[in-house]
Amino acid sequence: MATMAQAIRLALHHAEREMGVRDIFGQDVGPPLGGVFGVTQGLETAWNTPLDERGIIGTAMGLAMAGQKPICEIQFVDYIFNSIDLMKLAGNSAWNSAGQFPMQMVLMSPTGSGIHGSIYHSHSFEAWAARLNGWKVVMPSDPITAYGLMLAAVEDPNPVLYLIPKALMRVEGKELLPEEPDKKTLKAMIDAPLGDRGEWKPRWPAIPRFITPIGQAHVVRGGEHVSIVSFGRMLWVCLKAAETLQQEGISAEVIDLRSIIPYDWKTISKSILKTGRVMFVNEDTDIVNYGEHLLRRTIDAHFYDLKARPRVLGGEPVPGIGLAETLEDASVPQSGTVVQAARDMMEENT
Amino acid sequence: MATMAQAIRLALHHAEREMGVRDIFGQDVGPPLGGVFGVTQGLETAWNTPLDERGIIGTAMGLAMAGQKPICEIQFVDYIFNSIDLMKLAGNSAWNSAGQFPMQMVLMSPTGSGIHGSIYHSHSFEAWAARLNGWKVVMPSDPITAYGLMLAAVEDPNPVLYLIPKALMRVEGKELLPEEPDKKTLKAMIDAPLGDRGEWKPRWPAIPRFITPIGQAHVVRGGEHVSIVSFGRMLWVCLKAAETLQQEGISAEVIDLRSIIPYDWKTISKSILKTGRVMFVNEDTDIVNYGEHLLRRTIDAHFYDLKARPRVLGGEPVPGIGLAETLEDASVPQSGTVVQAARDMMEENT
């Protein structure tokens, strides 16, 4: 089973071979390293940049305006904050020029906590990203979606931010990519060896193109009592909670949003109408949180349909995530938090 | 009656004279211009910087860590987006160093629409700002509060972002500052002359110190039927709406938040419990909007106390505000929008 890093690498390979991508670039993205998580190992068009996020995004914008479909990486999303102005420009280019200069580019970046990354390698970005009008924002939670979403991101003629939950980078998928070789073979084919990589060349399996559309959520687990909407690493936390809840007789429907902007309101709405109870779970800090937007949409559309107060579970509003495990765990929702919130909702009004 | 620009100037003068401020700086902040809105004319410690927002904020951070209580300006908040990383560092310094290095500084910047500023001079910042954990964020809506909040911002030992609604910069207050000279005298004393300012020196009236505490909202207009929570330029839009509503027999309570982080939940909560209907109005774009956070807090605390669905009115989620008046007006809430929302709330459930 491919890991998420491998799945994205396969997608990037497909993009450079079949979709006209000619630049996959960022800090340490090219040889010899192929990315700090190995995502870009062995790619033909991967290259190393100066240590300059502004230059990376600016160059991607220039390449995009010259029609080159660039894919750039910010090594950790924690380091994107010196370039928000450029992201705003990328997001306004088509609008500002009345359609003359669209900005077809992909910006990918590892996001979120879960690897003891401490204050500068644990940041979430979804709430910030959702405010960048003109950008689309996606985040896979498993390798197969990582593949399909990357192809969609490359194909979409707008700037797409592709957030990778860094803690899932090395997690294997449960579902195989189409025509995926077995695990060992895949590794031997596409993972760079440790040590000297001077002579190494990957052998690429032929994975057929498939697209996970932008704006399509996935009901990962059906349920009747409470809807849990999440994405990325938190999806797995929610699924774990759903199992616990099942044992208590609470049936939770778990939705993987996959696309943050735009998001699949139809699927959320349908679920809310079924269960009457909804909670939005993410690990970004929770004063002005993306889940609060979803809550607002819920209130706008379903205020009178709800059986219990809807919830947002987010990260603690502190300036960073501490290195000590005690601190990291206390900073972001845990499955116990989700379980408790669901129980509370079930007991409300009874 | 002092304008907001004058009131802030008087407060800055007080800060440099009485509170130990030694640097008020930013692009064109020093002589001869004294700021693009004239806010810093004639101040003793005002100086011009390179055209480099990162350098401005970085230097302020350095000065703050050396205990200097700097006040820096970003000329328009539209230009702050290349420095969000630095703002995050300023916000995390005390936390990251376990209290060793607090960051006492004020960053002031004009914000919002209303002066035909088009795409790069109309931006709102409150939702972004509220996410910068470790910062306090305030925004006055009239000159007297502008004075009191500036003194509070200078006094507070944390980084404080002081947002100035640019469209109100030249609007005169209804209330006099304590011991404020009459309008003409004040102008003659502290407004720099047009043309050559080489010889000009201001004469400062003695305005006594007073503080508008951070975290204290102001009920500008009492009412029974619906609570309207706003701040800055939008407050006046809401007050205008409240007058229209009054004529229709709808009594609106209008609250000026003044502090965005932290915000005065007690006052909001009390009002909601009274009216059962609440709307949050601001002009920032409305996907992941600060008003959505207030809505979430409302749902958390008062879901079962509401008589009608609570509302958020924000700006349209597009990449910028267009220059043409038609576009600007359609981009941000107008008093008609507020009136209509209040009417709808009154009719709901009847």
Place this chain on the structure above:
Amino acid sequence: MDRALRLQFHDLMVKTRALELRMIAMVRSGDGYFWIGGPGEEAVNVALGLQVRKGEGIDYDYLLLHYRNTGMLMAMGIPLIDPIRLMRSTATDPFTRGRSFSGHYAYKPFNILPVTSPIGTQFGVAPGLALAQKRAGSKGVTIVIGGDAGAAEPDFASGLIWATRPGRELPILFLITDNSLGISTRKDQVWAMEHISDRAKPFGIPTRVIDGNDPEASHAALGEALETVRRTGRPYMIDAKVSRLYGHSSSSGTNLEPGEDPIARYEKKLVDEGIATPGELKAVHERYHAEALAALEQVRLEPFPAPHTLYDHTFVPSPVDLVYGERYFNPNRGD
């Protein structure tokens, strides 16, 4: 130098000035909200505009402009009426459809990338365009322009770094238009060096300081620079000293400020050298003054953008997007 070319310099400089003065007057008459432009920079702008390899796409020069380059547009043959449409923010404005400020052009047929207000960002975008050009074997150059004060923004340094990666040098012409002022901040309050272009030297970029008020000298220097970049595929920097005659923008009053007027100077030269008579030169002013006024009168009849156009072009239609794929909307409006 060719007489026709010299008269063309003059003609285009005067055309540009007439247009700028009309736009300044539009602020006063309420026909526009805000003006920013380049009176005092006509010489270097016209000299450059005439030498751009103009057209659409990778084979042509890409232009990343400052907001004072109206003279380039005139030299490139863009109708005088179009900047007036931008200035009045009409629906007919071909650059932004009423969305952005005067001087902030975007014009695809000539590879004029959107001029963005955040100072300096164009320098960070240039390497991407130039990389695409170089890889395509194009003869196009990426021309990027900025002021003296704005060189303190981060992207100026990024531009230098990315243009000179060893073995991957890029065909970029950097042009600094140095009027020795930010809005009100003097260059000597900020910069340790006399010529900002000195900063390019450690990067091995050839630099040349020119008199940007002299259209002939500017034309020659820019021509040589462009030719060098096209030939070598490597960057070059021109540092042009220019004037700022009507203040920073309409926010600072647009009164005439002290400074050498490149047009007056050139007219003296043309007269002294017997190329034209004062009367002939004056006639050029009058013609463009009238043309600009007539253009404004026409533009006054043109509509403003309809409010509902607000959402247009936020996203390009996408076949892989199930929500915003065909049409963008405000999710909070419940559509």
Place this chain on the structure above:
Amino acid sequence: MDRALRLQFHDLMVKTRALELRMIAMVRSGDGYFWIGGPGEEAVNVALGLQVRKGEGIDYDYLLLHYRNTGMLMAMGIPLIDPIRLMRSTATDPFTRGRSFSGHYAYKPFNILPVTSPIGTQFGVAPGLALAQKRAGSKGVTIVIGGDAGAAEPDFASGLIWATRPGRELPILFLITDNSLGISTRKDQVWAMEHISDRAKPFGIPTRVIDGNDPEASHAALGEALETVRRTGRPYMIDAKVSRLYGHSSSSGTNLEPGEDPIARYEKKLVDEGIATPGELKAVHERYHAEALAALEQVRLEPFPAPHTLYDHTFVPSPVDLVYGERYFNPNRGD
């Protein structure tokens, strides 16, 4: 040179190395999550640390460090156990109380400002500190350190600009520790110049390239630089060539990489010149190895931060804040 000083160089370099190796081992033994540090940079670090005017407040040097400066801390007399506490993220970590990474110090008694991961930002902060020092008539210098790759970040240029405003030059010692690598990116893939410090030249900043693996040469050059900055109140840049012996960080495996070892080289010199015997030198290693191990054993007994300390120090108590004035809380938790 003084024999005692030479032995002190050696002692501190070895102490630093023993500490670094212990911290590397801590990742493998599960006593810490992440290591980053400076094996290969001991010489220049020790040489600088010994000459810092150390203390708290404006009268002393301010230190804006890179994450490879553990050697400076050792030379300044910070107990060896404290970096181990940081590495293990215990509640006893005096720098961050378990919040930040190894190498990311913050220590008020010695004016060590918080080391922040976002590369380069320290260069933009330095001018504020130096301005305060200069204005106070302090003899303190602001010392700011960064790597070769990181000089591509915007703040490096900001630092140069703000340090050299005419008539307002600032007492900043810039130190580049050039190991010719970013994480995996070679300097020659990025930089057009051999010495990054060439970029300071157009700003009129004196620069000096030194062998950062030689403690004596480093000591002399840094001493001279510091003295010059203290005397003139103007900036100076040292460009020190150093080694990176155990890879970028624990993420890249911490295997020994090729490169000159400043300690081995210095030991050879000390032996050759009869300053010490191999046995004496080896004993120093053994002593610090044991000390580092004992320190870890003690630190293992120390507690991790309690979860509720999460909120501590988000805000400093404020007399003018009615909501967060005394205590910060999560508004969404309803307290």
